Amino acid sequence: MNNTITSITKTLRVSWQDSVCIIDFNDETKSMNAFSREILTDLDKVISQALATPGIAGLVMTSSKPNCFAAGVDISIFDTLTTQAAGEEASATLHALFQKFADAPVPTVAAINGICLGGGLELSLACHYRICTSHSSTQLGLPEIQLGLLPGGGGTQRLPRVIGVAPALDLILTGKKVDAKKALKLGLVSDVVPENQLLRRAVEICKTSQPISLERKKMGFGQLGQVKASEFAGIDVQKLALETNPIGRTIIERKTLEQIEKNTKGFYPAPKKALEALMKGLSRPLADGLKLEAKLFGDLVVTPESRSLVHIFRVVTAAKKNPFDADAQNAAREKVIQPLLNGDTFVGMLGAGLMGSGIATVLSDKNIRSALLDRDGLGVQRGLRNIQSYFDDRMKKRRIKKFDRDAAIGRIVPTVDLSTFAGTPIVIEAVFEDLSIKHDMLKHCEAAIHDEDFIFASNTSSLPIGRIAAAAKKPENVIGMHFFSPVPKMPLVEIITTDKTSARTASATFDIATKMGKNIIVVKDGPGFYTTRILAFLISEALNILSEGASIEAIDQALERFGMPVGPITLLDEVGIDVGAHIITVLKDAFADRLAIPPELESIIAEDRKGRKNGRGFYTYLEGKKDKPDTSIYKHLKHGDDRKHFDLKEIADRCVFVFMNEAARCLDEGIIDSADTGDLGAIFGLGFPPFLGGPFHYAQQLGYARVAQTLNEMSARYGARFAPASHWTNFAR
Numbered sequence: 001m002n003n004t005i006t007s008i009t010k011t012l013r014v015s016w017q018d019s020v021c022i023i024d025f026n027d028e029t030k031s032m033n034a035f036s037r038e039i040l041t042d043l044d045k046v047i048s049q050a051l052a053t054p055g056i057a058g059l060v061m062t063s064s065k066p067n068c069f070a071a072g073v074d075i076s077i078f079d080t081l082t083t084q085a086a087g088e089e090a091s092a093t094l095h096a097l098f099q100k101f102a103d104a105p106v107p108t109v110a111a112i113n114g115i116c117l118g119g120g121l122e123l124s125l126a127c128h129y130r131i132c133t134s135h136s137s138t139q140l141g142l143p144e145i146q147l148g149l150l151p152g153g154g155g156t157q158r159l160p161r162v163i164g165v166a167p168a169l170d171l172i173l174t175g176k177k178v179d180a181k182k183a184l185k186l187g188l189v190s191d192v193v194p195e196n197q198l199l200r201r202a203v204e205i206c207k208t209s210q211p212i213s214l215e216r217k218k219m220g221f222g223q224l225g226q227v228k229a230s231e232f233a234g235i236d237v238q239k240l241a242l243e244t245n246p247i248g249r250t251i252i253e254r255k256t257l258e259q260i261e262k263n264t265k266g267f268y269p270a271p272k273k274a275l276e277a278l279m280k281g282l283s284r285p286l287a288d289g290l291k292l293e294a295k296l297f298g299d300l301v302v303t304p305e306s307r308s309l310v311h312i313f314r315v316v317t318a319a320k321k322n323p324f325d326a327d328a329q330n331a332a333r334e335k336v337i338q339p340l341l342n343g344d345t346f347v348g349m350l351g352a353g354l355m356g357s358g359i360a361t362v363l364s365d366k367n368i369r370s371a372l373l374d375r376d377g378l379g380v381q382r383g384l385r386n387i388q389s390y391f392d393d394r395m396k397k398r399r400i401k402k403f404d405r406d407a408a409i410g411r412i413v414p415t416v417d418l419s420t421f422a423g424t425p426i427v428i429e430a431v432f433e434d435l436s437i438k439h440d441m442l443k444h445c446e447a448a449i450h451d452e453d454f455i456f457a458s459n460t461s462s463l464p465i466g467r468i469a470a471a472a473k474k475p476e477n478v479i480g481m482h483f484f485s486p487v488p489k490m491p492l493v494e495i496i497t498t499d500k501t502s503a504r505t506a507s508a509t510f511d512i513a514t515k516m517g518k519n520i521i522v523v524k525d526g527p528g529f530y531t532t533r534i535l536a537f538l539i540s541e542a543l544n545i546l547s548e549g550a551s552i553e554a555i556d557q558a559l560e561r562f563g564m565p566v567g568p569i570t571l572l573d574e575v576g577i578d579v580g581a582h583i584i585t586v587l588k589d590a591f592a593d594r595l596a597i598p599p600e601l602e603s604i605i606a607e608d609r610k611g612r613k614n615g616r617g618f619y620t621y622l623e624g625k626k627d628k629p630d631t632s633i634y635k636h637l638k639h640g641d642d643r644k645h646f647d648l649k650e651i652a653d654r655c656v657f658v659f660m661n662e663a664a665r666c667l668d669e670g671i672i673d674s675a676d677t678g679d680l681g682a683i684f685g686l687g688f689p690p691f692l693g694g695p696f697h698y699a700q701q702l703g704y705a706r707v708a709q710t711l712n713e714m715s716a717r718y719g720a721r722f723a724p725a726s727h728w729t730n731f732a733r
């Protein structure tokens with residue numbers, strides 16, 4: 001049976017080397033390997049057959065797919081798990097299959113090259129040995145928590161038995177991935193080898209080692225000497241390990257629970273269940289621990305939180321695909337993207353303020369050169385300081401080396417002279433929010449840039465792109481590329497096309513935003529596009545409620561309890577009251593029939609209240625830090641200091657329903673092309689709670705008919721902005 005191929009399924013190829021069976025998992029129909037039900041059934045057969053082969057000396061599980069060992073279980077399986085029992089059974093089935101690797105009488109080795117996540121890592125953990133390549137694509141992790149689940153293929157039981165409790169908690173509760181070097185340090189793999197040595201080394205282990213069992217292995221607190229501290233809970237593992245085990249465990253559990261409460265604010269059930277599975281599993285035999293894991297997995301898979309997170313995962317994955325036609329993509333790649341990626345050309349970054357410097361930072365971080373232009377040396381210097389401090393900070397955190405920092409900063413050429421832009425195929429504009437300045441900039445660029453087909457992408461947050469493009473020689477090359485602040489952190493780019501924007505222009509901006517690591521929504525032009533428009537309605541509603549007599553803190557608290565990262569009044573202070581009010585006023589012109597704003601806003605602005613940036617807002621600020629609500633602002637409002645009691649749920653409902661309703665109007669009008677786009681934009685651009693899955697997913701959970709009914713009631717009480725969008729009634733079920 002040496003060097004022979006004995007069986008092939010669609011995705012699993014079995015061959016033999018020196019009596020060692022090698023199972024090669026490679027789904028050629030997909031870019032990533034994922035376990036579908038069919039593949040799991042095939043794997044079960046293949047491994048049973050292999051182990052029954054007389055003379056077998058060992059078994060290697062590997063993949064010849066470049067950059068992917070196994071990315072986990074196919075996500076569509078989760079849709080079929082509609083009851084707790086179905087979830088529990090699916091987990092138990094996976095346990096039974098992976099147990100075959102653990103129970104094998106000959107050594108089993110996972111030989112990992114590339115992505116090894118979720119079920120892929122759980123299979124590997126059931127193997128007696130794990131080795132991986134040093135390739136940069138090699139990443140190991142258990143990301144199930146990000147889907148509102150716990151690792152249901154044995155991860156909560158085997159990972160702590162392999163690497164210790166605290167490091168296992170760190171990986172499971174954060175869902176983070178580790179590279180080969182860290183995996184070796186953690187003891188997650190025993191060997192890191194170059195790609196071309198992977199199989200040879202795996203076969204060698206099979207021939208020279210014995211099977212190892214985790215059954216009798218007690219869970220430790222960490223590989224002492226290898227792991228200094230749990231990064232998750234800030235616990236000193238070595239110190240705790242010196243304590244008697246039960247005390248150490250109690251402390252770890254308590255500290256971790258505190259951390260979970262702080263991180264999840266009680267909105268996400270999965271981390272607590274994962275902790276329970278892991279800690280209770282400590283004191284039980286592996287098989288009992290696995291049973292508990294299956295039960296808790298079943299509990300989680302049917303939670304609305306998990307359904308929402310799985311929905312988001314699916315939407316994010318689908319949105320990665322460039323939606324423009326092949327000709328447009330090719331033209332954009334040839335003229336814009338490839339030269340940028342090769343370093344042959346650069347992005348013209350117009351404006352070195354908050355947004356311009358942020359965009360240049362991310363471009364540079366992704367190896368794209370830019371020329372950063374501002375009005376004068378001071379402006380450019382300010383921008384460069386922002387960029388420098390970003391890369392300094394990453395260096396301090398040891399994410400990059402000094403060389404990388406210097407190289408990143410070196411990719412940005414500061415300038416005050418527009419002729420520097422002469423050779424660029426694309427300008428991203430982030431100057432002041434003023435149409436005439438944007439028009440001036442466009443004209444100057446047209447005069448300075450050689451390629452008459454250069455793209456002009458505006459980062460405006462509220463000016464219709466069509467109005468900017470109206471001044472262009474070639475309006476087909478003008479587009480909106482709306483980033484969010486702070487650019488390095490915020491994961492969304494909203495691409496705005498006009499009727500005239502060419503697919504080539506849109507495709508180029510899509511590919512650049514992708515390269516910058518952003519999630520993307522492509523929307524149609526209109527006042528406030530999608531995200532600014534729906535946010536304006538939410539903030540206006542909060543101001544209406546304030547004007548009706550609610551307190552600042554009640555409004556913020558209501559929305560935070562709903563799950564928003566910050567309340568709307570705090571957000572307005574952050575964005576700048578002047579900026580926010582300007583946008584709302586612009587949108588008021590466009591939606592005069594329904595966008596209601598309290599007249600008192602004017603006198604608040606007249607008092608030079610700009611929010612955090614000048615330390616005068618709805619809140620007071622102490623050394624730049626938000627302190628208390630500034631009650632002196634109440635004198636501008638109808639009820640003065642006489643603040644009234646408002647039901648927090650009523651406050652949240654008003655803000656959220658007006659927001660959802662405007663999102664649905666955007667869908668009715670074709671501003672967004674689908675509910676999924678609406679969910680993606682609201683979550684990644686505006687912080688809508690991920691556990692609710694976005695405004696449309698949330699509305700679906702509530703039931704469209706109920707949403708329409710509530711809106712009708714609110715409309716009668718509060719005004720036309722609540723009159724239900726047709727989307728709710730057209731699709732009410």
Ligand SMILES: NC(=O)c1ccc[n+]([C@@H]2O[C@H](COP(=O)([O-])OP(=O)(O)OC[C@H]3O[C@@H](n4cnc5c(N)ncnc54)[C@H](O)[C@@H]3O)[C@@H](O)[C@H]2O)c1
Pocket residue numbers: 350351352353354355356373374375379429430431432433434437459460461462482483484485575
């Ligand atoms: N701040 C945000 O949260 C945010 C979010 C999304 C979009 N935007 C949009 O991005 C744009 C920039 O906003 P920002 O917050 O970075 O503003 P900013 O005031 O921080 O920066 C604007 C920069 O443009 C420069 N500038 C102005 N006129 C110029 C000219 N003629 N030539 C060269 N440079 C010039 C200014 O000197 C300044 O450095 C605006 O259109 C804004 O609406 C802002």
